[in-house]
Amino acid sequence: MVKHTVTGGAGFIGSNIVAALIDQDAPVTVIDDLSSGYETNLEPFSHVEFDKASILDPASVRARIAGADAVFHLAASVGNKRSIDNPILDSQVNVIGTLNVLEACRRGDVRKIVYSSSAGIFGELKHLPIGEEHPVEPDSPYGVSKLGGEKHCLAYAKLYDLDAVALRYFNVYGPNQRFDAYGNVIPIFVFQMLQGEQITIFGDGEQTRDFVNVADVVQVNLTAAASDGVSGAFNIGSGTRITINDLARVLMDLIPEHGGVRYGPSRSGDVRDSLADISAARSALGYEPSVTIEDGLVEYVEWARQEIERL
Ligand SMILES: NC(=O)c1ccc[n+]([C@@H]2O[C@H](COP(=O)([O-])OP(=O)(O)OC[C@H]3O[C@@H](n4cnc5c(N)ncnc54)[C@H](O)[C@@H]3O)[C@@H](O)[C@H]2O)c1
Numbered sequence: 001m002v003k004h005t006v007t008g009g010a011g012f013i014g015s016n017i018v019a020a021l022i023d024q025d026a027p028v029t030v031i032d033d034l035s036s037g038y039e040t041n042l043e044p045f046s047h048v049e050f051d052k053a054s055i056l057d058p059a060s061v062r063a064r065i066a067g068a069d070a071v072f073h074l075a076a077s078v079g080n081k082r083s084i085d086n087p088i089l090d091s092q093v094n095v096i097g098t099l100n101v102l103e104a105c106r107r108g109d110v111r112k113i114v115y116s117s118s119a120g121i122f123g124e125l126k127h128l129p130i131g132e133e134h135p136v137e138p139d140s141p142y143g144v145s146k147l148g149g150e151k152h153c154l155a156y157a158k159l160y161d162l163d164a165v166a167l168r169y170f171n172v173y174g175p176n177q178r179f180d181a182y183g184n185v186i187p188i189f190v191f192q193m194l195q196g197e198q199i200t201i202f203g204d205g206e207q208t209r210d211f212v213n214v215a216d217v218v219q220v221n222l223t224a225a226a227s228d229g230v231s232g233a234f235n236i237g238s239g240t241r242i243t244i245n246d247l248a249r250v251l252m253d254l255i256p257e258h259g260g261v262r263y264g265p266s267r268s269g270d271v272r273d274s275l276a277d278i279s280a281a282r283s284a285l286g287y288e289p290s291v292t293i294e295d296g297l298v299e300y301v302e303w304a305r306q307e308i309e310r311l
Contacts, residue, residue, distance in 0.1 A: 004225070005029045005065050007055055007101060008074030009048070010037030012177045013116065013169075016214045017072050017221050018048060031055065031064045032075060041176050055097035058104070065101065066108030070225040073101050073153075074116045076146070079182040080269075083142035094145035095152070102156045110162065113153060114224045117166040117233060119276070121147040129277035132168075132235055139269065150233055157231040165224040165285075167217070170237035170276045174214030174296060175303040185244065186211065186297075189251050190304045193258035203266030205245035208273045210237035213291035220287045230284055237276025238289045250294060254301045 004021050008014040009030030014037065021028045022045050030042060033054040042048050053060035055075045065071055076094050077083065083090035098115070105113055122130060123137040138144045150166040157164035171184060179191035189199050220236055242250075252258045281287035 001027060002069045003027045003029070003067065004070050004072065005031065005068040006072045006074065007031050008037065008076060008116075009072075010034055010039055010041050010050070011074060012174075013172060013214055013217055014072070014074040015041035015176050016174065016218050017074070018042065018045060020218045020222060022048065029064050029068070031060060036078060036180070038178070055100050056092060058100045061100045062104045062108060065104040065110060068108070068110050070112040070114065071101065071105055071110055072114050072116075072221055072225065073098065076116070076149075078142070080120060080140040080142045082182050083140050083145065087141035090141045091145045091148070094142070095148040098149035098152055102152060105162055106156065106160050112163045112225055113156075113165075114221050115150060115153045115164060115166045117150045117168040118143070118146040119168050119170045119235070119237070119274070121150065121168065125271050125274065128273055129239075129275040130235060131277040132233060132280050154231065154233065163227075163229065163231045165227070165230060166233040167220060167224065167236045167281075168233060169217060170210040170212055170235070170274060172214055172217050173211050174300055177214070177300070178307070185209070185247070186300065187304070189248060190255070190301055191308070193251055193255040194301075194304060194308055196257050196259045198259040198262055199248065200262050200264045201244055201248060202264050202270065205248070205263065206243050207270065208241040208243050208275065209247075210239070210241045210275045211247075211293055211296075212236060212238040212276075212289060213296040215291050215296075216289040219290075220281060220285055223285045223287065227285055232284065234281035234285065234287070235276040235278060236281055236287070237278060238293070239276060239278045240293070241273065241275045242293055247293075250297055251301070254297060
């Protein structure tokens with residue numbers, strides 16, 4: 001029987017991957033230190049083997065990875081702000097932790113790793129849409145460490161009998177994405193609106209983002225794990241973009257109890273526009289995003305309402 005390990009499986013994207021693997025009746029092992037993940041994300045799955053451990057502990061990583069058919073590596077210290085607050089931890093987890101995972105793959109006869117990379121590796125954007133050839137000049141410790149993790153994966157694929165696929169996500173959203181200090185714009189807007197609070201748009205709101213639904217990210221992870229002989233880095237967005245003003249308008253229609261919008265000064269370091277060119281993932285992995293932002297937001301708002309009731 002096919003067996004999988006998911007690092008960071010108690011987190012937002014990881015727990016959605018775990019759910020999809022369980023749907024396929026595949027045994028799943030999760031290693032997660034719960035530093036930003038939630039054990040409740042795994043509660044629906046009684047037969048997930050969960051090890052509360054850090055990827056900085058090589059013995060735990062080896063024990064959980066040996067003999068897996070594929071490893072989905074999501075455990076990371078996530079986000080630009082967190083990395084600026086704590087750059088040492090950021091690189092320890094994202095670079096050394098990734099090397100621990102790769103060493104465990106090499107020693108444990110694992111032939112496939114799917115690495116969650118980030119569009120944060122690109123830094124200031126030079127042109128749209130953003131293809132794989134776009135210059136990588138990260139402007140935060142997080143962008144540097146995610147690029148380092150990606151490059152280590154691709155180097156291992158050249159050195160050893162291991163396929164490595166790095167998926168560079170743009171802005172992912174969907175169920176299990178909680179509001180926190182390092183949160184992304186969709187959870188921040190939705191949780192504030194549901195509590196009747198006013199949201200803040202920084203700048204004129206005409207900046208654009210490529211939001212990709214977690215269901216599409218899960219699908220491409222599964223396809224990447226099943227694609228024999230494919231190694232490389234691929235941009236994973238929706239291939240469409242929306243202004244922050246339009247995002248706010250769609251959400252206000254879905255959340256009548258919202259508390260309105262105020263505009264604040266634009267934030268330094270925020271990119272103006274973002275849009276993934278997904279043609280490489282389309283041809284190598286058959287990637288075809290299927291969830292529109294409108295449908296995805298309906299589902300997310302419903303999940304967030306239930307989450308607030310649970311709290
Ligand atoms: N959410 C996005 O929009 C986005 C965009 C680009 C890339 N990514 C990447 O996707 C992956 C998952 O991100 P997410 O949004 O689900 O965030 P998340 O914070 O929900 O998930 C990260 C998980 O890793 C775990 N973790 C952190 N440090 C660990 C350690 N030392 N050992 C074991 N587990 C550890 C956390 O507890 C958490 O469960 C990350 O690698 C992130 O860099 C996410």
